[in-house]
Amino acid sequence: MPATKPTSEPGISSWERGLVLFISALGGFLVTFMTSAVNLALPRIGEEFHTSAVTLSWVSLVYMLVSGACLLPMGRLGDLYGRVRVFNYGMVGFCLFAVASALAPSIEVLLVFRALHGVGLAVGSAISMALVVSAYPPESRGRALGLVVASVYVGLSLGPVVGGLIVHYLGWRMLFVVTGVLGLFNLGIGFGKLRGVEWREPKTGPFDVAGAAVYAVGFVCLLLGFSLLPEVLGVALLVVGAIGLAAFLRVEARAADPLLNVSLFRVNRVFAFANLAAFLQYGATSAMVFLLSLYLQYNRSLDAQEAGLVLVTGNVVQVVCASIAGRLADRVSTRLLASLGLGISVLGLVGFAFLGADTAYWYVVVMLCLVGAGVATFAAPNTHVVVSSVEASYVGIASAILAAMRQAGMNMSQAVATLVLALEVGRTAIQPADHPQLLSSIRLSFLIFVVLSVVGVAASLVGPRRMLRT
Known part of the structure; x- marks a missing residue:
């Protein structure tokens, strides 16, 4: 397979482009639907596990923090090892840990699964747009990107409404099951219909593990600091996050094959x-x-x-x-x-x-x-x-x-x-x-x-x- 498969290559049919657009749009919908819908499930989760409001807030927060920490590494992995491939495996994780969250026996286990679920969110956020850009030529790329963005807003809009109905009539666990099952459509298309479609770039060095780690620490501190303002801890975390991101840029300037x-x-x-x-x-x-x-x-x-x-x-x-x-x-x-x-x-x-x-x-x-x-x-x-x-x-x-x-x-x-x-x-x-x-x-x-x-x-x-x- 060539290092980079240009969008003009005859092997990429209009049907395959449409499938790439579909899995990107559905991926964008699922991650925003889950993000906006899970807030409706928090009261039910708190009642079942008898947990505090502060602990409940981490059900959403840990999901967002882990996804933020993984955004750049996942984007770079897609460039190096194949965007379709990384997207597909990301969706495997998204579906798996959505269902695992539904089976969580305690709030502690649920938080672990939500953290791992955040990795799938990062893949969907980082690579879905890159797939569309890779598949569509410049003259029709805007329309395709517009449809993916529209699907994101549909997810944000339907999350509170449909999620609320699911939680009310079927329970909070079923919300995670429904999301995981919907993700199976993406897996079926990605692994079954798009096996011959891939875009990857040549590597000039090993994956930048050090840069990924420094970025993750800095970005998580930054996000967590924002969420804790105006407390002193929030300000301290913002300072640590800024220092961490500055260190990340310094590490990247010296890396053989930098993350950024x-x-x-x-x-x-x-x-x-x-x-x-x-x-x-x-x-x-x-x-x-x-x-x-x-x-x-x-x-x-x-x-x-x-x-x-x-x-x-x-x-x-x-x-x-x-x-x-x-x-x-x-x-x-x-x-x-x-x-x-x-x-x-x-x-x-x-x-x-x-x-x-x-x-x-x-x-x-x-x-x-x-x-x-x-x-x-x-x-x-x-x-x-x-x-x-x-x-x-x-x-x-x-x-x-x-x-x-x-x-x-x-x-x-x-x-x-x-x-x-x-x-x-x-x-x-x-x-x-x-x-x-x-x-x-x-x-x-x-x-x-x-x-x-x-x-x-x-x-x-x-x-x-x-x-x-x-």
Whole structure:
């Protein structure tokens, strides 16, 4: 088999391209569905295992930390040993440990299986986009990426709804079983129908184990530090994480075959600033649902179901706009299209900065739709910019870096919102007397997110006037 199988090779049929798109989209759906649905299962898990809220929080947290630690190593493994191969084995782990989680006899065993489950999440996040980029030529790549992004938003949208129904009627264990069984479709296609399709790059040295270890420690400390702010331990972990990532860059500069080619950031301006734009975009928008759920339930006295119906409108718009943006990415400048998406998000975030105690619900819905449309318009073109700005040998690691930026941005967004709430409202349970302070903290958070998003627009615009799509 050749070292790199170009997308124009006659051996890759349109049918095989479609199958690659299907497994990538289903993989993206499964990881986001599981991530968003498992929160609905936490109360039932706590009741069965008689565990504390703090321990329960680790059911989600350990999953995200391990996946973050594995993103770059999995992306590089895909480049070196075959993207389809690593994706398939990642899905084996995802399915296996989903079912194993359903059979866990204790909370301790469940946490171990959830940590191992996170490795499968990392593979899906790091390699699914790289598969699409490898399979599709530049002139139709945007449409395919748009469909994968849309599937991710479908997973985020259906997770709380379908996951809640499964947990309510069938129990929390069945949620893991259903997810694992759905993953078997990917395994059947990957191992059965795509045996002759593969992309890998020649190795120039052994796998960078030292770099992978240093990256994992630094990135986990960074994510955990964000989640623990404003506590002193959170600040300390952020400092350790920053030092760890700086050490990682130093190790990579000396490695024979580095996990991360540092020159991608130092020389490739488009790659560097497009990743920065992604970090800022997710940093500016990921805490939106959290803040608005507090606003709708505390300041507007809606119940959880009513608040959910309001919030889901943004997800619906994201699904629709992601597919449209993908198609547009094949026809217009992806850099400018991504920047337009960020600009649309700014409008919605500015609108949320002016929320009042009696703001009309239609206003909230319109702002949600603006942010949803902006995020969706940004996602696929930004991915296109990142992966098309590097050589074929770095597609996997480029996709993994973008996934890491996305996850770090999400954690930072939640950390900013939590920090502002702690300073404005305090760390005690929210009482009716705290509602004015809660509203002011929500406004302040959105003002901070506006600034982040505006900087993101500037970063997204950096680059040559005409992008060379490879």
